[in-house]
Amino acid sequence: MAQRSRAGTADRIRHLLETEGEAIHAQASHSNERRNVTYEATDDIEELRTEARAIKEDAIDRLPDLIETVREAVEANGGTVYVADDAADANAYVADVVENRTEENEVAGETDTPSVVKSKSMTTEEIDLNDALAAEGIDVTETDLGEWVLQVADDTPSHIVGPAMHISRAEIAELFNERFDPDEPFETAEELTRFARDHLGEIITDADVGITGANFVVADSGTITLVTNEGNARKCAVTPDTHVAVAGVEKLIPTLSDLEPFVDIIAKSATGQPISQYVTMLSPPTDSPTLSFDSPDEPITGDGADGAEGAGATDGTGDPDRDFHLVLLDNGRMDMREDDQLRETLYCIRCGACSNSCANFQSVGGHGFGGETYSGGIATGWEAGVHGQESAAEFNDLCTGCTNCVDACPVKIDIPWINTVVRDRVNRSSEPESYDFLVDGLTPDAESGGLDPGKRFFGNIGTVAKAASATAPVSNWLADAGPVRAALERTLGIDRRRDLPTFRRESLVDWFDDRGGEAASSRRADQAAARSGGTDLDREVVLYPDVYTNYVDVERGKAAVETLEALGVPVRVPDLPESGRAALSQGMIATADEQASRLYAAVAEDLDAGRDVVVVEPSDLAAMHREYERLLPEASFERLRENSYEICEYVYGLLENGADPSALSTGDGAEPIAYHSHCQQRTLALEAPTVAVLEQCGYAPTTSDAECCGMAGSFGYKREYYELSVDVGERLATQVEDAETIVASGTSCGDQLETLLEREVPHPIELLAPDGRRT
Amino acid sequence: MTVDTVGRFERALEGLEVGLERVSAADASERIERIVEEPAVGASLPFEGVSLPASVTTEPTAGELEAARTGVTPVGFAVAEYGTVAVESTADGAEPISLYPDRHVAVVAESDVVPDLSAGFERLAEGFDAGRDSVVFATGRSATADMGDLVHGVHGPGDVDVIVLEDR
Numbered sequence: 001m002a003q004r005s006r007a008g009t010a011d012r013i014r015h016l017l018e019t020e021g022e023a024i025h026a027q028a029s030h031s032n033e034r035r036n037v038t039y040e041a042t043d044d045i046e047e048l049r050t051e052a053r054a055i056k057e058d059a060i061d062r063l064p065d066l067i068e069t070v071r072e073a074v075e076a077n078g079g080t081v082y083v084a085d086d087a088a089d090a091n092a093y094v095a096d097v098v099e100n101r102t103e104e105n106e107v108a109g110e111t112d113t114p115s116v117v118k119s120k121s122m123t124t125e126e127i128d129l130n131d132a133l134a135a136e137g138i139d140v141t142e143t144d145l146g147e148w149v150l151q152v153a154d155d156t157p158s159h160i161v162g163p164a165m166h167i168s169r170a171e172i173a174e175l176f177n178e179r180f181d182p183d184e185p186f187e188t189a190e191e192l193t194r195f196a197r198d199h200l201g202e203i204i205t206d207a208d209v210g211i212t213g214a215n216f217v218v219a220d221s222g223t224i225t226l227v228t229n230e231g232n233a234r235k236c237a238v239t240p241d242t243h244v245a246v247a248g249v250e251k252l253i254p255t256l257s258d259l260e261p262f263v264d265i266i267a268k269s270a271t272g273q274p275i276s277q278y279v280t281m282l283s284p285p286t287d288s289p290t291l292s293f294d295s296p297d298e299p300i301t302g303d304g305a306d307g308a309e310g311a312g313a314t315d316g317t318g319d320p321d322r323d324f325h326l327v328l329l330d331n332g333r334m335d336m337r338e339d340d341q342l343r344e345t346l347y348c349i350r351c352g353a354c355s356n357s358c359a360n361f362q363s364v365g366g367h368g369f370g371g372e373t374y375s376g377g378i379a380t381g382w383e384a385g386v387h388g389q390e391s392a393a394e395f396n397d398l399c400t401g402c403t404n405c406v407d408a409c410p411v412k413i414d415i416p417w418i419n420t421v422v423r424d425r426v427n428r429s430s431e432p433e434s435y436d437f438l439v440d441g442l443t444p445d446a447e448s449g450g451l452d453p454g455k456r457f458f459g460n461i462g463t464v465a466k467a468a469s470a471t472a473p474v475s476n477w478l479a480d481a482g483p484v485r486a487a488l489e490r491t492l493g494i495d496r497r498r499d500l501p502t503f504r505r506e507s508l509v510d511w512f513d514d515r516g517g518e519a520a521s522s523r524r525a526d527q528a529a530a531r532s533g534g535t536d537l538d539r540e541v542v543l544y545p546d547v548y549t550n551y552v553d554v555e556r557g558k559a560a561v562e563t564l565e566a567l568g569v570p571v572r573v574p575d576l577p578e579s580g581r582a583a584l585s586q587g588m589i590a591t592a593d594e595q596a597s598r599l600y601a602a603v604a605e606d607l608d609a610g611r612d613v614v615v616v617e618p619s620d621l622a623a624m625h626r627e628y629e630r631l632l633p634e635a636s637f638e639r640l641r642e643n644s645y646e647i648c649e650y651v652y653g654l655l656e657n658g659a660d661p662s663a664l665s666t667g668d669g670a671e672p673i674a675y676h677s678h679c680q681q682r683t684l685a686l687e688a689p690t691v692a693v694l695e696q697c698g699y700a701p702t703t704s705d706a707e708c709c710g711m712a713g714s715f716g717y718k719r720e721y722y723e724l725s726v727d728v729g730e731r732l733a734t735q736v737e738d739a740e741t742i743v744a745s746g747t748s749c750g751d752q753l754e755t756l757l758e759r760e761v762p763h764p765i766e767l768l769a770p771d772g773r774r775t
Numbered sequence: 776m777t778v779d780t781v782g783r784f785e786r787a788l789e790g791l792e793v794g795l796e797r798v799s800a801a802d803a804s805e806r807i808e809r810i811v812e813e814p815a816v817g818a819s820l821p822f823e824g825v826s827l828p829a830s831v832t833t834e835p836t837a838g839e840l841e842a843a844r845t846g847v848t849p850v851g852f853a854v855a856e857y858g859t860v861a862v863e864s865t866a867d868g869a870e871p872i873s874l875y876p877d878r879h880v881a882v883v884a885e886s887d888v889v890p891d892l893s894a895g896f897e898r899l900a901e902g903f904d905a906g907r908d909s910v911v912f913a914t915g916r917s918a919t920a921d922m923g924d925l926v927h928g929v930h931g932p933g934d935v936d937v938i939v940l941e942d943r
């Protein structure tokens with residue numbers, strides 16, 4: 001069964017890569033670049049993000065009170081608030097409002113079929129409002145151009161902000177030419193837009209009811225905020241005399257002043273614009289006159305009662321002809337609020353930055369990386385909360401935990417963690433599979449049965465590697481044998497097109513012991529210090545032998561040891577427990593939790609002795625610096641975080657403190673190098689130190705700006721994701737392929753590049769190590 | 776407001792391809808007349824000594840609104856930092872008049888041009904307290920990229936001009 005669904009997933013992803021990937025990538029990556037530029041140009045961006053986050057935390061905390069506050073405010077303005085428990089409840093209420101309003105209108109001798117115009121709203125997508133209204137005989141027209149294209153094409157949104165991002169201009173032209181049969185076929189975006197504007201403009205002026213979403217709702221004034229670029233939301237809200245706004249309860253914020261940071265940041269994070277074209281803040285019913293286009297000779301200011309008073313005249317209840325309903329949707333949100341792990345999802349302002357910054361999303365779009373309604377990294381939280389875990393399970397594995405979205409999110413949601421948590425829950429709710437026996441013996445994890453065997457295998461890769469190293473090279477020959485690859489693919493889902501890691505018989509820890517352990521290392525460091533006659537740095541390092549450095553990529557470990565010694569720092573390489581990174585990436589939180597505790601216990605004495613923990617593999621360091629906050633007591637987390645470093649960051653520190661770079665392999669000052677940092681390393685802001693060290697040592701590095709290598713630990717090994725992994729990796733490969741030398745910090749990044757470019761891609765430390773460790 | 780603030784406003788508008796003209800209250804009517812494309816509709820201007828030219832129809836009918844090429848409205852204030860004008864939803868229809876016609880001419884007193892968004896929110900809060908609690912921050916021209924390329928003038932105006940009253 002596992003195999004069939006893997007093949008199914010692989011087919012679906014291949015299809016999306018071919019049909020929608022190109023259009024999505026063009027737009028999503030463009031928005032992401034613009035966001036980056038705008039964030040960098042905004043001096044107070046961090047303060048804005050922190051403030052926005054704090055407001056959301058507070059608002060969700062006080063949500064029940066805010067619901068009462070907004071009810072009072074809207075009622076005082078002359079409108080109505082309805083809190084809907086679920087989709088059916090909300091849909092029935094909206095249908096009622098539309099029917100009542102049309103009946104009133106019919107008395108005045110108007111239309112037969114009630115007609116509704118809508119502006120874009122993911123929340124109404126969530127409840128399938130259009131279908132529900134259509135079932136009641138109500139005509140619904142989407143007026144956001146993207147949404148309207150989808151309505152005409154009978155398609156679904158592929159992005160929460162740009163819903164028709166997957167459809168190219170040519171495809172829209174073809175669709176419209178077929179559907180509307182114009183005299184002159186449409187071709188340009190200009191022609192298409194003009195046609196859409198005129199067509200929709202007429203429908204808007206005739207509509208009975210306007211339905212909008214709301215980006216934010218200010219509780220104490222009853223103010224709906226709509227953020228758009230087209231202006232359709234303004235028209236939908238103001239033209240018909242009845243306005244229904246449908247918003248999730250999480251959209252409430254306490255006061256008008258809380259709105260400011262959101263108005264400031266939402267367009268920056270969504271598209272990189274400084275501010276959106278229209279930020280509409282309405283406290284309906286508004287004073288604006290209703291527009292009755294079928295009485296073209298009546299002044300819009302009506303019978304003059306309000307109009308005569310002119311601008312600024314308000315009695316607080318708006319135009320008497322106006323009717324306003326605010327529908328606040330629960331649909332699982334109040335339960336999410338009680339859920340310590342999912343609660344953060346409610347802070348989301350739906351800007352789509354997590355989608356745009358995600359390499360996998362850029363390749364497949366929201367039809368692959370998405371559930372029933374929502375898409376992108378945060379969709380896992382939304383889908384699990386509003387539609388249930390099964391919907392999230394469909395696509396949750398597409399989040400590789402690369403953390404690119406973490407710095408993009410305007411409300412600082414730990415999106416990768418939400419994905420890890422939901423993956424863990426999905427694992428736990430699955431039925432045990434028939435291949436469990438295969439991995440049971442190999443996998444001393446803390447997980448209950450039911451976990452996918454492939455996930456269990458990769459989650460326990462440390463144990464696997466140890467066993468494979470002990471039996472190398474036989475294990476490597478075996479693993480490469482055709483029948484074995486077929487079995488691995490069938491049982492564990494490891495794609496047979498992917499090269500397997502070659503396990504080394506002599507691990508880094510063994511090598512270090514054999515050359516004399518810490519005593520020998522101290523001697524070497526002392527000699528080096530004496531030779532250079534430089535400053536006494538008085539540091540000692542525990543080099544963390546992560547799984548790959550210890551068993552597979554042993555050379556980079558040796559290079560790290562020799563580099564540190566050459567700079568006068570003695571090293572120890574004890575046999576330490578796994579960091580939990582592998583388990584986390586498979587959603588095995590209980591296992592990771594145990595491993596974190598064991599690792600901390602194993603290094604506690606070193607930390608007390610003032611030794612620094614230095615890590616080669618960025619993803620293991622990222623576990624210590626990010627996820628351990630949730631797995632260890634705060635003091636332990638802080639202690640380890642403050643005293644652990646990425647290898648090149650550490651070398652940078654040594655050089656800054658007087659160590660002598662001439663002890664290393666230095667370039668001639670201009671030797672060009674392409675350097676690909678690692679996603680999680682970038683999030684930790686640790687790309688710069690590597691670049692600085694390379695520069696100090698006489699190289700001229702250029703950095704890649706590709707989002708990801710696509711490998712992401714185990715992701716690229718998996719049969720269902722192999723092609724996606726290669727698609728993402730190709731973008732990086734094209735960026736760096738012309739350089740004579742390419743270095744990469746992550747094992748998977750290096751492996752992916754080596755496979756795609758068929759050449760050596762060492763870790764930067766191998767380049768720097770004395771006497772050219774580099775092979 | 777300082778000249779600098781208006782200068783900043785002007786630069787922001789330039790980036791948005793929105794024209795800015797400074798004019799004295801006495802000359803405003805004539806300048807508006809020159810800028811509008813007829814037929815034009817408008818919401819009356821609350822600035823002392825400034826009135827709309829006769830060619831601009833106030834209290835328009837729905838038919839006149841639909842047919843208009845230009846809508847002239849006062850705005851409560853403007854935010855220099857982003858080139859934003861604050862259109863208030865008033866009973867005389869400033870909101871639809873600024874939205875439906877292809878061109879929007881926004882008239883603002885120089886003293887109402889505030890430097891940044893924070894100052895804009897202060898003004899917004901004052902207005903809310905006074906009952907003016909429906910406001911649109913409009914920045915530049917209506918735009919969409921949904922049809923495969925950036926196009927201006929979708930549901931809202933594709934052309935915007937701002938007139939700053941120097942002595943108001």
Ligand code: SF4
Nearest residue numbers: 348349351352354409
């Ligand atoms: S999680 Fe953050 S980045 Fe993603 S859509 Fe929500 S607010 Fe935007």
